[in-house]
Amino acid sequence: MASDELTDEALSGPVVDRRTTTALLGAAGLGGLAGCLGGGGDDGGDGETDASGGDSGGDDGGDTEETTAPPEDKQGGRLQAGWFTGSIEDLDPPYISVGQYFQLAANVFSGLTTFNSDLTIRGDLAEDWTVEDGGATFTFQLRDDVTFHNGAEFTADDVLYTIRRTIEEEAPAASKLSTLQPIDEGGVEVGGDYEVTVRFEDPNAVALVYLSRGPGRAATIVSQDAIEEMGAEQYNVTPVGTGPFQVVDHEVGTSVTLDAYDDYFETDEDGNALPYLDGIDVQPIPEPSSIVNALRSGDIHFSNLLPLQNLSEIESSDEAVASAQPGINWTGFAMNQNREPFGSRDARLGIAKSIDNEAFVEAAYFGNALPDNGVISKGTAWAWREDKPDTQAHAPEEAQELLESSGAEGASFSILANSGNLRAAKAMRQQLNSAGFDVDIDQVTSSTYWSRYAELDYDVTISGSIIDPDPEQGLWNFYRLPDEGGVWNWVDYESQEVHDMLAEQRSTMDREERKGILHDIEDQLIEDVPHAYLVHQDDIAGVRNEVKGFNHIPGLRNFHTVYLDE
Known part of the structure; x- marks a missing residue:
């Protein structure tokens, strides 16, 4: 295969090999991310992304291939996290326009595809897929063991609903699907409970990227039942997804409480259920010295960002580290x-x-x-x-x-x-x-x-x-x-x-x-x-020494493989 040639066979699932993925991400403009993801160490560092000394196999959603399970006595517990902002307003994926909000929401939702740490693309909610028409038509075979946090079964209808809602409500994320064929004219076609076909007007080399779980993506799957039951305004505050954590409480401006979702579909390489944590307690902390003092004292384990005027306090401390990655901003x-x-x-x-x-x-x-x-x-x-x-x-x-x-x-x-x-x-x-x-x-x-x-x-x-x-x-x-x-x-x-x-x-x-x-x-x-x-x-987070398994990808804060070694 020529270095920039993307064939239907090469793009088909259930995984896309590294060489094809590199060409795919190059076409998508993501080729420079390889070093940032720890996939080889070039373009900006030694490839090491784990600030806590754990596995550096980061991913954009759920990388189970390189996840090393903690001892049983280290599983459980609650991560105390500080968010360096006055409040967390929006958690409904297609409407999020603030990066800090999506850093949290990405722990609640899933996409059709995701990335492994070595930059190969693999399925997330899709377990396999085929590509036709020179890269314009993608048919996904979906997992049949996934439920939303409200217990409703995930099916192909939820993919159709998510994409239709994003486009018809003209959400910011709709721009990723601007070349999709009209939905009711074959753009999104359900072929049974666990099959969905997505058709673009022209070959689209970035489709597998934009259908993944991640910031600015257009197919981060939402729950129609929950939206209709609670209304869009409340869903924006306490959304329901299929991700590793569920929102159990959200007091805007005060706290967000996430509990592990017991029926989350991902497992680690040993078959252990993910996530390892029992939950995450998030509090907005807008005052720079307060969030740094909380990190150093142990009142919080993790800070999604570090105020730069206080960065030296963390760099010189024995309790925590500043985890830094090149900024893609x-x-x-x-x-x-x-x-x-x-x-x-x-x-x-x-x-x-x-x-x-x-x-x-x-x-x-x-x-x-x-x-x-x-x-x-x-x-x-x-x-x-x-x-x-x-x-x-x-x-x-x-x-x-x-x-x-x-x-x-x-x-x-x-x-x-x-x-x-x-x-x-x-x-x-x-x-x-x-x-x-x-x-x-x-x-x-x-x-x-x-x-x-x-x-x-x-x-x-x-x-x-x-x-x-x-x-x-x-x-x-x-x-x-x-x-x-x-x-x-x-x-x-x-x-x-x-x-x-x-x-x-x-x-x-x-x-x-x-x-x-x-x-x-x-x-x-x-x-x-x-x-x-x-x-x-630069993208800088604060991580206490007892936090293990955090894989730092620029812009993202994924906690499904995190555990506490206190």
């Missing part, structure tokens, strides 16, 4: 084009050129980020380039000329902030005030922040995309036209050219050609300045 200075002076491209570029990214990284991230004036991260190694256009590079004199000509010199505005980005907002305020602007900070709660950001009720803010194993995931929903699928286009950026190029790269199967289109998109975004691009942040 981007962060930018978002400027609401509906407000003055940000409707002017020259004003936005003048602001971008006023920002010293390297100084910003030191002040806001304590050096734990890569300064960059572009949107594509180094974590996606195949698409990364060092020689990006320097249009947005720090240049105070050029900035001043642009600001004077656009009438934005000395402009007054507020940076919308919450506890999670407050330090970054303060660092940015200091830089911009030193450059002659009149900037203050509008600090609000996390829930208010996301509501105002989505409604374009702000001047500027510091935000971006948090989990982008494929560059498209940090582009598609952000930069398509606002009325034509740009569901996270919260700067009101409009470019027909970028919109069209985004569609073109998705249908381009040749990796080098696709990379060229992605670079053209990045070039145009740098030129248009919808964001002043700032950094790619």
Whole structure:
């Protein structure tokens, strides 16, 4: 098989071999993730992903092939976890737009496929599948031993319902299925209780990736019975899935309680039931020193993120470690084009050129980020380039000329902030005030922040995309036209050219050609300045020494193989 050739036979289940998977992920833009997953150690490290000293065979859902069972007396117990946020709002998969929320929800749900630690794709809810029509038609044979947390049996109808709901309700995740044939015209066809066929309009090399369990996926299976019984609003708070843990209580802003699901279908290589834990008690902890003190004292075993200003306290401690992976994300200075002076491209570029990214990284991230004036991260190694256009590079004199000509010199505005980005907002305020602007900070709660950001009720803010194993995931929903699928286009950026190029790269199967289109998109975004691009942040979690079996994949926090050795 040629290195980039994806045949029907090679893509068929129940597993896809490593060579084919590498080509598949390359077509999907995921090829650079190999080193991050511990699948070989290149592209960013020695391949070791387990901060606790346990098995480093991480996965995107349920890797049973390399899971070493703990002794019986180490099974059970409850993991105390802190989430570095003011609250956890959304747990309904297709509607999640905040990475921290999905980090938790991924423990509650399953997909049709998933990844092994060596980057081979295998079934999750699908135990086998065949591929036809040159990669346009996928027929999945489903497991017949799976139940939802409410006891209802999982069948092919749940796959149909999940995909139909995602598309018809125009959830953000629907973008992953934009080339699916109309559902009622063969796009999704149920062939009995345990068979479902998914048909795309054209060959789709990324289908097995986008039908997997993971962030931004469109077929993370939800429960129709539970949604209809409790209503969509309550389901968003206490959802029902088929994953290793079930939500038994959720007090928004206070706590989320997950119990192990006794009938979860996965087992380890010795036949032991997963998960090993009895449950997970999650509490939002927005104050940096509080979450670090809780980790060091043992009040919590795990922190999903570590506040960087307190990172040295963990690095120098004997009780816990900072587990770090390369960031597959981007962060930018978002400027609401509906407000003055940000409707002017020259004003936005003048602001971008006023920002010293390297100084910003030191002040806001304590050096734990890569300064960059572009949107594509180094974590996606195949698409990364060092020689990006320097249009947005720090240049105070050029900035001043642009600001004077656009009438934005000395402009007054507020940076919308919450506890999670407050330090970054303060660092940015200091830089911009030193450059002659009149900037203050509008600090609000996390829930208010996301509501105002989505409604374009702000001047500027510091935000971006948090989990982008494929560059498209940090582009598609952000930069398509606002009325034509740009569901996270919260700067009101409009470019027909970028919109069209985004569609073109998705249908381009040749990796080098696709990379060229992605670079053209990045070039145009740098030129248009919808964001002043700032950094790619390292992905850092806090793990106490007694936590074993945690496999750190960038952006994800999977606990099905975790146990406590206290």
